[in-house]
Amino acid sequence: MEEQKPPAARKSRLIVRLGSFLVSHSAFVSVICCVAGCITLLLLPVLAKNTYVSENALMPGSANPMFSNQDVVEANRFVKDIYETGILKDGSGMEIARLIGKHMEDVGAEVYYHKFKYRNLQFHPLCFFSSIPRTAVPQNSSACTLNGVSPVGIIRAPRGDGKESIVLVTPYNSENIKLNEALSLGLAYSVFSLLSRVVWLAKDIVWLAADSRYGEYTSVASWLKDYHNPTFSSDSGKIGIEMCFEKTENHVEEQSSFDGAAYDDFKRAGTMSAALVVKVMDKERSERDRVDIYAEASNGQMPNLDLINIVHYLAVHRQGLHVRVGTFGFLLNSALLKHVGKTLQRLTRLAESLNLGWKLGVNSADFVEGTATLASSMYYQALGVPTGPHGAFRDFQIDAITMELSPRTSLTNDNGISSFLLRSGRLIEGVIRSVNNLLEKFHQSFFLYFLTAPNKFVSVGVYMIAFALLVAPLPIVAAALFSSTANARSLTTISNNKPTNSKPVTRSGSWNWLHSAKLVFLVHLWALIVSLLPYFVSQIPHTNSTTSMLSWSLSSLLILYLLTRLTKSYVEGYQWEVLKSVMIAAASIGLSLMSIINFSTAQVGSILLVPMCLMVRPLKQPIQVPIFPAALLKILNILLAVVAFPPASLAILKGCLRGFESINIGDFWEWSEFLWVWNSATYLFVALVHLPCWYLCVHILLHN
Structure with missing residues (x-):
């Protein structure tokens, strides 16, 4: 043995x-x-990969867009009404809200006005990781001056059951509206009007014209909080809408349709599948119409990558728009990065010459631009602060992004703006149509990723x-x-022990x-x-x-x-x-x-x-x-x-x-x-x- x-x-x-x-x-x-x-x-x-649409049901670009030149004409007419109202009339904030609500009602939407109080952001140590702490406004303040009023319209889907919805958000400053904000409202209205006539809609469409006089995030976050936490008390402290829509000689007949009792009800659609925040910007000129995508939310949260993918695909391959994401400009001119990029380019060419099967293809310029974009993506995720009002949706686990649309021409150029509105409207229609095709929430693609370009990403398994x-x-x-x-x-301890048969000295060194x-x-x-x-x-x-x-x-x-x-x-x-x-x-x-x-x-x-x-x-x-x-x-x-x-x-x-x-x-x-x-x-x-x-x-x- x-x-x-x-x-x-x-x-x-x-x-x-x-x-x-x-x-x-x-x-x-x-x-x-x-x-x-x-x-x-x-x-x-x-190591970044090219983006791709993981969810086959999205089918971006599979249908011809219905947004036409007639919708552009409606958008321009609406912009003119909004802009003239904001400039010529006193109390334009309430007048613009009334005008938006009336146009929503004209296309057959259910309309109500969301009233929210202006509250300052303030730090409190006991409120960390809860809703954003705010301090109340003085109780003796004027209701209409310290409260925002956001018109909200809902289109009920003819093919839906009311359990899902898509949200379209257009922030505007009701006290001092600019031309680009009026264009945002006109673009959203033309798309909203089109969606009220289509027969393929399977999800409710919610258009929130967010009153951003106290901040874009504040108005959107307040509406979302009330949407998901309904108040059933009759004396909730909210102002009546009739207090802000004062009767004047110019619109006595129109005022009857804005009775406070009819519009105090907070109407809801179904569970939000996705949200798009649309803003027209007057930025530096470029050769093509451009769309900037902002996706970072609180504490590094990101929307499902498929939402960004369909926007990029439709913008580039269907409407010919230039797509950008955040980039650190100072890194684009870094001599060190350019030297590293050239070194990597030489090494990859040497590796490809040794083995033809290796297709690395590192380009120095792409490496520098990818590094600058990656640094921006990491920085804004690490900062933990939303880069736009879309962050309020992500706090409720709703996929949302902000699209800043910038025309290549001046905002006062009628021909250039009409072409820009046509492309932008078709882009928004295509994104909504793709999300409308979904049978469930976004889940196929990535939630943890860094962007190195609008069409390249680094997944969590790599970074x-x-x-x-x-x-x-x-x-x-x-x-x-x-x-x-x-x-x-x-x-x-051993060296201090005596060489006798006595027991070793014990210490508390352990x-x-x-x-x-x-x-x-x-x-x-x-x-x-x-x-x-x-x-x-x-x-x-x-x-x-x-x-x-x-x-x-x-x-x-x-x-x-x-x-x-x-x-x-x-x-x-x-x-x-x-x-x-x-x-x-x-x-x-x-x-x-x-x-x-x-x-x-x-x-x-x-x-x-x-x-x-x-x-x-x-x-x-x-x-x-x-x-x-x-x-x-x-x-x-x-x-x-x-x-x-x-x-x-x-x-x-x-x-x-x-x-x-x-x-x-x-x-x-x-x-x-x-x-x-x-x-x-x-x-x-x-x-x-x-x-x-x-x-x-x-x-x-x-x-x-």
């Missing part, structure tokens, strides 16, 4: 041996992973590789630091990590207090951004000083290696949690945090390497500590985007306040993950 080996002699499992190898070679693994992660991130524009490579060294280095200090303590954990906990507690301070600083009257920033900074330093003095005896006796190990573990947990909430924020944060956390070591600590590498390491530590400081990072970013002469002390306060009121999770990441890690790194740098 074969003798069994004792347990100690058995081979350890492969995963244990692999873990031991990674821990023992943590420095080499860290360098390889970080370099590979940065290279992968840089190559994302090369998460860069993040995984950057974050992977953190737990490995943490384990290596902890094990090295544990081995050092064990050797010290629990030494608790001192470091206490310090890490204390710093994170300080960061939590710092994140709540702006609410109290903002209550100070007669302050600007500079004084608010100084108050925030001084109070944060004072609280840090008091906490360290009160808890000095509880955090003494730590080793910097163990402190770095615990700090890295906390950073890896924070980055991992943030990647679930907003992946872009975690990706951008890892670019700054990971190198700083891995390279940090005391400046006074001797390094057993030659003088030049040791000096280079210290310089990099100081440089990373300066660049990774949140206000410094924002100043560098603003300098790249707008010029360094525009930087001032209050920029970080304004940026933070911007994130607070939008409940962006990026603010929590900066305050609760990035800031404490930065402070601990500086603490290790200054360790004696």
Whole structure:
């Protein structure tokens, strides 16, 4: 019978041996992973795929458009009425709403007026991740001056059952309407009028003419909130529509049809399948009519990629429009990016010459443009703030985008505008017709993606590789630091034992990590207090951004000083290696949690945090390497500590985007306040993950 080996002699499992190898070679693994992660991130524009329509039921462009020149004539007539009403008549805000409602009624739509109060955005720490906090307006204010009124029309689908709908939104400033806003309303009205006559409609059509005198997002978000949270109380506090539509001698007969009792009811259609926010813009001229697509919503949410795909397909291949998405212009002129693009182009040509089957086809100009677009897509997703009123729909899990349509000619050029309206109307009709074909909600394509061009994207399965490579060294280095200090303590214990038969001296060194954990906990507690301070600083009257920033900074330093003095005896006796190990573990947990909430924020944060956390070591600590590498390491530590400081990072970013002469002390306060009121999770990441890690790194740098 074969003798069994004792347990100690058995081979350890492969995963244990692999873990031991990674821990023992943590420095080499860290360098390889970080370099590979940065290279992968840089190559994302090369790895981007062409967009395609995943849902076959959409069938974009399968039917000939019905939008004709007659509809353009109606649009121009409507624009003229709206624009003249806004310029010539007093109280034009209510007059324009009345005129829009009347035209909606003329095409057979169900009409009502959504009344909402103007409310200021304000940060409150107890309202994070809930609906956007707002403060109420004074109760003694005039109802019609501090309330918005948005006309809403609903076309019931002849082939539908009323369970689904498509929303068309056109924001306009009712107090000071511009020509481009009048064109937006005219374009939407002509499409709305056409849809009231078609027989193929299977989903209800809702047209919201959003009164944006207090902001485009405010009016749309208020309507959506009331749409999904109905109020059944008779004294809900809303104004009556008859209070705003005052009778005049000019339209006494028309006023009878705008009785408040008939229009106070909040009418609803079915579940919203998709929403389109349409805006005509007067931007810089180009060779062709253009459409700019904005898709980013709160906390990095994106609509289903199929919605963008059908807009791009119909705009380019059916209407000949030029499609653009957000791009960082300063990167387009970057000499470094152009050099990298040319290098990649040469390498891919060399690879293709070695193997004809490799079709890489990297072009230097496409790489630069793709990188600029990718950086813009990552930035606006990481910011966590909607780029338009479409973001209000995404908060209710409704796919929506904003289309900004820009003509190649002046808005006063009748022939050019008529051609532009014809193309734009057919584009909107085609998108609505494609969504109308859907039998279920968008689900086939991607929800997590970056755009590198209007027709190219990087899916989550590709861009998460860069993040995984950057974050992977953190737990490995943490384990290596902890094990090295544990081995050092064990050797010290053995050397201190007497060579007698007496029992070895026992020490509490195995629990030494608790001192470091206490310090890490204390710093994170300080960061939590710092994140709540702006609410109290903002209550100070007669302050600007500079004084608010100084108050925030001084109070944060004072609280840090008091906490360290009160808890000095509880955090003494730590080793910097163990402190770095615990700090890295906390950073890896924070980055991992943030990647679930907003992946872009975690990706951008890892670019700054990971190198700083891995390279940090005391400046006074001797390094057993030659003088030049040791000096280079210290310089990099100081440089990373300066660049990774949140206000410094924002100043560098603003300098790249707008010029360094525009930087001032209050920029970080304004940026933070911007994130607070939008409940962006990026603010929590900066305050609760990035800031404490930065402070601990500086603490290790200054360790004696």
